[in-house]
Amino acid sequence: MLLHKQLHFLFACFMTVLSISAQNKKPTIALKEIITSIENQHHVTFNYSVNINETHLIAPEEFLSLEQQLIYLEKQTDFYFENIDNKFINISLKTKKKSTTLCGYIYSSIDNKPIENANIKTSDNKHITSNSEGYFEIKKAVKSEITISHIGFTTKKINQNEIKDNDCIKIVLESELTTLQEIITNSVLATGITKNSDGSFIIKPKKFSILPGLIEADVLQTMQQIPGVNSHDESVANINIRGGTHDQNLFLWNGIRMYQTGHFFGLISAFNPNLPHNISIYKNGSSAFYGESVSSVVAISSTAENFKKNEISAGINMINADFYFKKAISKTAYIEIAGRKSITDYLETPTYTKYFDKAFQNTSITDFSQNQKVNYSSDKKFDFYDLTFKLFKKLGRKNTLILDLISINDNLNVFQKAAVNNSFQSQNDELEQENFGGNLVFERNWNKNNQTIINASFSSYEIIANKKTSIGSQIVFQKNNVLDNALKIENHHFLSSKFSVNDGYQFNEIGVTNLDTVNSPQFYRKSKSVLRTHAAILESKFKDSISRISFNTGVRFNYIENFNKFIVEPRLQFNYGVSKHFNLEVLAEYKSQNTQQIIDLQKDYLGIEKRRWVLSNNSTIPIQQSKQIALNFSFKKNNWLINLENFYKKVDGITSSSQGFQNQLEFLKITGNYKVIGTEMLLQKKINPFLVWLSYTYNKNNYNFDSFIPATFSNNFLISHMVSGAAIFEKNNFKIALGTKWATGRPETTPINKTADQNNPVIEYNSPNNKRLPSFFQVNFSTTYKWESAKNIQYKLGLSVMNVLNRKNEISEYYRISNLTNGIEEVKTFSLQRTPNVSFRINF
Known part of the structure; x- marks a missing residue:
């Protein structure tokens, strides 16, 4: 037995010696060849920055495992071999x-x-x-x-x-998580205004510099600098975008639809410009998540970009005073409160006087039967306020809760009187307008690629008008109320860094109530209607910076419950960078709208136009539907920007009562459409510290009412040609802007004769919009200066002058029957006179 074990031991020793001897006889090869063989054998990758070319050794046996081979190499060389997940091998010097x-x-x-x-x-x-x-x-x-x-x-x-x-x-x-939107143009018109690859314009008031006539980023005044956006009567409550009426624009404040947009007869916007918000403006190609609009979309978001920073600021100008307060109440939450209040209760400034004159006194009334001017004198009392509140709360790492509230209110009391040939007439008008809304948002980031946003919002709008006249002691009372409840669900799926898919559902319930009462002759009318709509939304977004292609495609499936009707709305935004400097953009959309504003008995309010919201009934008040397509070319090089956009737009289902006719169509109830074809151009050059730009807009805009003769004629809001330009200087904390605007006059309808039968006074008109008003020309100026104290308190002083040359621009002209003489009166209204404004602001 012992001999047997000894023989086994001797045999093992003998084989070991033979093995060592055989191995020593193998040739040495380069380490680089060895690791190449190991990469092929074990499907790994070696990474190294050290020099291995001079290292030669005998290759390890192939039957060894990867770890055994690495141990062998580490013992035989001066290198460390670090194994990362059996995929990557990192080589480094031992001596390092x-x-x-x-x-x-x-x-x-x-x-x-x-x-x-x-x-x-x-x-x-x-x-x-x-x-x-x-x-x-x-x-x-x-x-x-x-x-x-x-x-x-x-x-x-x-x-x-x-x-x-x-x-x-x-x-x-x-x-x-990103919306895949790429800023393709910086500083359009002014610092703080940019353009996105989806065709939208972005205004950031906190970064806003200055524009002619503006010393703060009034949302609706600022957007009128964009080509294609205009107000024919200088009112932010009457903004026309590519021929559309104001009510055809969708205004959203933190997801809440706003039915009131202006203060002070529409001369300033109802949205506080001192909130740190972003404003997105879509003239065409808007997202499928935006419904209830056949023209543009103006989406305002006031969620602060800086979560932790506390802010307090206050300011005053010659119209109103305001404050802003943001405070972090915990590491994961903050509140934000902002408000404005008119100072006209306590002080009538020159600015207030000019604004009031624009609304009431800048009117020339001629009684043709008496061949004399009719002078109306006015006493007035006016005030307004707006107040907003936000609560922002992070719920863990994945959830966010946001509550937004807004309240807007205007009160007006005007007493007017006039006398002709010892005949006396007086009228007392009272108007109260308010919009209150709220939105609760819940955001959930399920993971890095999926996000859900749920919005529950409401908007309540009301206007009350009360008129008392001396003739017959007549009292007219009118009330218009809108209640809009909405639920929106959005899901965002980020499939890659280039591609995402969004889907969602929206429910809207809109109720509208109209009330009219007259004491003499006695009249009572009250109507209430409710409309419920459902919408399913699907979108896809793609952006590739290498190929310079981005596009958003979407479709909105609307179902109108009351009419059992489906409407499909496709949307498209396509952007292609043909070269580094040249860009091509295509925008197209199909949209619909179930609400509109009608103008009823506007002459009863002595020039204070009062519009009321109504709902579609799918017959006499149709659902408005629009089609629009645009082709945009832009060139950017050496601080030059050239932008050219051509578009076609058609809106069906409009009513004559929504278009503000003051001629033979004023009291007709007919439906039709309008078509617009146009071009918008912007030429801009940045030469530090100057920014200079010039814009031009052309459009041809015609109505078509099949039941009226003639069926086709010019749109009330047609401005065939408009040219505007500005020169802006910015250096350090000093800014100054000078700009001008020229536009062809609006259409008007003239009477065939300027006298009427005293017993049966009726005005006989020429064809609608047969004449043009004189052209409009205005020069505006503004300047601001900002400085900071040793305690980091910032101060800002601003000065603006509208209509520097004090040019008397006629903005409307119509004819009416005089209550004093039963003759024809010609009524002309004029633009804002030279109007200065001074502002002062302090930021703590």
Whole structure:
């Protein structure tokens, strides 16, 4: 037995010696060839920055495992071989102090694939990028932090001190939730106004610099600088975009539909310009999530960009005083309160006087039967306020809750009187207008690629008009009320850094009540209607910065419950960078609208036009539907910007009572359409510290009412040609702007004769809109200066002058039967006279 064991031992020793001897007889080969063989055998990748070309050794046996082969190589060479997940092998010198370098692999959280060309930056401002395998190696900085970033991913910061020596770390970058919108043009018209690749204009009041006549970013005044946007009577409550009426625009404030948009006869907007909000303006190609509009969309968001920063500011100008307050109430929540109040209760400033004169006194009335002017004198009392509240709360890492409230109120009391040939007439008008709304938003980030947003909102609008006249002691009372309740659900799915899909559902219930009462002759009328609509939305968004292509396609499926009717609304936004400097854009949309404003008995209010909201009944008040397409070319190079946009737009289902006719169509109830074809051009040059621009707009806009003769004639809001321009100077904290605007006059309808039968006074008209008013010309100026105290308190002083040359521009002309003489009166209204305004603001 002992002999048997000894023989086995001797045999084993003999075989070992033979093996060693045989191995020593194998030739040595280059290390580079060995690792290539291992890569092929085990499907791994070696990464190294050291010189291995001069290292030769006997290759390890192929039957050994990967780990055994690496141990063998490490023993036979001067290198460390670090195995990363059996995929990557990092080679480094043993003699090198490993604590002086940092290496890692960067992966995407979406598909766990390596990220190439990720940016790695140390605290010492050293930069490198990752290779095709996501690998990088960098010297450790004196300071301990490195930053890893890449487009489409959230930036990540790593503390070097938390990484063990000799470790090659694995870094996973989370995809960044983004709307895939790329700013393609900076500083359009002014600093703080940009244009997106989806065709929308973005206004950021906190970054807004200055525009002629404006010293703060009044939302609806600022947007009138954009080509294609205009107000024919200088009112922000009567904005016309590509021939559309004001009610055909959708105004949203934090998701709440606003039915009142102006203060002070529409001369300033109802939205506080001092909130840190963003305004998105779509003339065409709007998202399928926007409904109830056949013209433009104006979406205002007041969610603060800086979550933790507390802010307090207050300001005053010659119309109103305002305040703004934002306070973080915890690490995850803040509240925001802002308000404005007119100062006209306490002080009648020159600005207030000019505004009032524009509304009431800038009117020339001629009685043709008496061949004399009729002078109306007015006493007035007016005030307004707006107030907003926001609560923002983070609920854990994935949820956000936002509550928004807004209240807008205007009160007007005007007593007017006039006398002709000892005949006396007086009238007392009282108007109260208010809009109150709220929106509760819940956002849930399910994971890095999926997000849900739920909005529950309401908007309550009411206007009450009370008129008392001396003739017959007549009292007319009118009331219009709108209650809009909405539920919106949005789902966003980010499939990759280039492509996303959005879907959602919207429900709207709109109720409208109209009440009319007259004491003499006795009359009572009350109507109430409710409309419920459902909408399913589907969108896809693609953006590729390499091919310079981005497009958004969407479709909105509307179902109107009351009419059992379906309406499909496709949307398109396509943008292609033909070259580095030349860009092509195509926008198209199909939209519908179930609400509109009608103008009823406007002459009863002595020039104070009163519009009332009504709902479609699918017959005498049709559903309005629009089609629009636009082709846009833009060129940008060496601070030059040239933009040319051609468009076609058609809106069906309009009613004559919604168009503001003051001729033979005023009391008709007919339906039709209008078609607009036009061109908008912008030429801009930035020469520091100057920004100079010139814009031109042309359009041809005609009505078509089949039941009226003639069926086709010019639109009431037609302005065939408009040219505007500005020169803006900005240096340090001083800004100054001078600009001008010229436009062809609006259409008017003239009477065939200027006298009427005293017993049966009726005006006989020529064809509708047979004549043009004189052209409009205005020069505006503004300047601001900002400075800061030693205690970091900021001050801002502003001065503006509207209509510097005090030109008397006629903006409307119509004819009516005089209550005093039964003769024909010609009524002309004129634009704002030279109007100065001074503002002062302080930010703590």
